[in-house]
Amino acid sequence: MDELIDAAREIQADAHVPYSEYRVGAALETEDGEVFVGCNLENANFSNSLHAEEVAIAEAVKNGHREFSRLAVSSDRRDGVTPCGMCRQTLSEFCDGDLVVLCDEGDGEVTEYTLEELLPNTISQETLE
Numbered sequence: 473m474d475e476l477i478d479a480a481r482e483i484q485a486d487a488h489v490p491y492s493e494y495r496v497g498a499a500l501e502t503e504d505g506e507v508f509v510g511c512n513l514e515n516a517n518f519s520n521s522l523h524a525e526e527v528a529i530a531e532a533v534k535n536g537h538r539e540f541s542r543l544a545v546s547s548d549r550r551d552g553v554t555p556c557g558m559c560r561q562t563l564s565e566f567c568d569g570d571l572v573v574l575c576d577e578g579d580g581e582v583t584e585y586t587l588e589e590l591l592p593n594t595i596s597q598e599t600l601e
Contacts, residue, residue: 476501476544477576479509483524484548487511491518495548498524498555500532503539508532525559529566542572550578560591569594 479499487495489512496512510527525545532540543563547553552575555563563571569588577583588594 476507476542477546477574477582479507480524480544480546480576483509483511484546485511487524488513490514491516496524496553497546498528499544500525500528500540501542502532502537503541506532506537508535508537523556523559525555526562529562533566538566540567540571542574543567544574544576544582546576550576552577552583554585554590557591560587561595563587564591564594564596 476499480497483497483499484495487497489495491514498510500508502508508528508531510524510531512524513522513527515521525543545553545555554575555573564587567587569586571587573585573587573590575583575585
């Protein structure tokens with residue numbers, strides 16, 4: 473678990489956050505153990521900003537991965553940040569409800585959720601049929 477949190481912390485240095493000054497990093501682990509990282513990238517038109525979780529999953533999918541086991545998220549404030557609703561929905565497109573989501577509280581403390589706990593009754597292909 474520590475390595476995944478460390479990866480999420482390290483990628484924060486690459487964040488582009490001139491407006492919020494709130495750095496977020498995410499590390500997404502595939503079922504076969506490969507890790508993809510992402511950081512938030514803000515834009516003056518806030519709706520075009522990218523979240524760390526989105527960047528990580530896009531990189532993993534771009535590299536052919538579709539099965540994931542764990543996600544770690546961390547902010548530079550070590551405040552237990554969780555994926556936002558939009559990121560939760562994006563994760564649910566590729567991950568089952570049992571995806572483990574690790575949220576960095578700082579000082580070695582990590583809160584663990586499942587994606588289903590964070591996003592019950594998700595919108596899915598089945599709900600659209």
